[in-house]
Amino acid sequence: MPAVTIETINTIPLRIPLDTWAPPPMFAGKPRTHVEMFLVRVKTSNGVVGWGECYGSSLPLLNAVFDAWVKHLAIGQDPTDKTLTARLERLLHGMGRAGSTLHAISGLDIALWDIRGKLEGVSVSKLLGGAKRKRVETYASLLQYNGVLEHVKRNTERALEQGYRHIKLHEKTAEAVAASRAVAGPDIPIMVDTNCAWLPGEANGPVAAMGASKPFWVEEPIWPPEDFESLAALRKATGVPLAMGENATGVLDFRKMVAAGATDFVQPSIVKIGGLTNLWQVATEAEKAGVTCVPHAFFFGPGYLATLHAIACKERDAPLERLFADVAFTAYSKTVPNVNGAVEVPEDRPGLGADPEDELISRFRI
Ligand SMILES: [Mg+2]
Numbered sequence: 001m002p003a004v005t006i007e008t009i010n011t012i013p014l015r016i017p018l019d020t021w022a023p024p025p026m027f028a029g030k031p032r033t034h035v036e037m038f039l040v041r042v043k044t045s046n047g048v049v050g051w052g053e054c055y056g057s058s059l060p061l062l063n064a065v066f067d068a069w070v071k072h073l074a075i076g077q078d079p080t081d082k083t084l085t086a087r088l089e090r091l092l093h094g095m096g097r098a099g100s101t102l103h104a105i106s107g108l109d110i111a112l113w114d115i116r117g118k119l120e121g122v123s124v125s126k127l128l129g130g131a132k133r134k135r136v137e138t139y140a141s142l143l144q145y146n147g148v149l150e151h152v153k154r155n156t157e158r159a160l161e162q163g164y165r166h167i168k169l170h171e172k173t174a175e176a177v178a179a180s181r182a183v184a185g186p187d188i189p190i191m192v193d194t195n196c197a198w199l200p201g202e203a204n205g206p207v208a209a210m211g212a213s214k215p216f217w218v219e220e221p222i223w224p225p226e227d228f229e230s231l232a233a234l235r236k237a238t239g240v241p242l243a244m245g246e247n248a249t250g251v252l253d254f255r256k257m258v259a260a261g262a263t264d265f266v267q268p269s270i271v272k273i274g275g276l277t278n279l280w281q282v283a284t285e286a287e288k289a290g291v292t293c294v295p296h297a298f299f300f301g302p303g304y305l306a307t308l309h310a311i312a313c314k315e316r317d318a319p320l321e322r323l324f325a326d327v328a329f330t331a332y333s334k335t336v337p338n339v340n341g342a343v344e345v346p347e348d349r350p351g352l353g354a355d356p357e358d359e360l361i362s363r364f365r366i
Helices: 056-074 084-091 100-120 149-161 174-184 204-213 228-238 251-259 276-288 302-313 358-364
Strands: 006-019 034-044 049-054 135-142 167-169 190-193 217-219 242-244 320-324 342-344
Touching: 006 056, 006 358, 034 056, 034 100, 049 056, 049 100, 049 302, 056 084, 056 100, 084 100, 100 276, 100 302, 135 149, 135 302, 149 167, 149 174, 167 174, 174 190, 174 204, 204 228, 228 242, 228 251, 251 276, 276 302, 302 320
Parallel strands: 135 167, 135 320, 167 190, 190 217, 217 242
Antiparallel strands: 006 034, 034 049, 135 342
């Protein structure tokens, strides 16, 4: 029997209103008027509480995964056992190697890192070997404005006014990228997320056209996202830097995309890929192979903080993604604030460095 065990696991789904300063983009067939957030609260037998976060858009499915499998398998286990979530992944592989099963495990994994730090009285950065940088720049990840240039220009300007020095668009046209570039000037990195816009063979023209605006990267240009052979061919043909990985179905996918020469940047999503344990493995392996890890982080709970620690500690510096819209409640605005497009790494506080605010939970719990 371990000295400390996992005693309870509570799941807390939240729905937080969002103002995107433009008509809400469609997501999964519905207008995106809210951000969905799924918190995991894990308490140990000696009273330590850790917080994790799962991919919010899987919210309708996650309680089923926790109630049927994850709680049953994790309660009573040792929270300091670093192999626990890998064992869960293997045990539950028949229920899905990706998707909601792995999203649930991701939230548990992040909470366990928070607990391990709190048990030892050190930050997650210390557990990862120490922060290599004390401050991480953030990038403004604009919502999708469906090619409406007026929204692209106005919100590029708004991000620059707020102090951001990196912009990401969610657009599919060269005109939209050029409009943002005209506002930002030549020196601001502009990333373009196309969310798997084209089939193989359709992407060369539009991606090459975006190349004229010197994008820092074009993200997920091809459907399906695991067609690394077509992505490698596109990268070679256009010479435009590519980024991908938020829809990877596991650590092995990253090895395949790097080996294929498909990408310049890998983007594991901590709330989808199995938590900090797997994200750290991806970052370490990719950067050893010469490919920079710039994690996906279109969320702002414990998963965002865990991603911040990973970026602070990994070999190569990278900007941290920040959803750019007015959210009805900004988590950690006092404890880990984003100021002028940068955050200080909470490396001197135990665990993730901050817990989600009571107000966030009481106002937006569903
Ligand atoms: Mg993306």
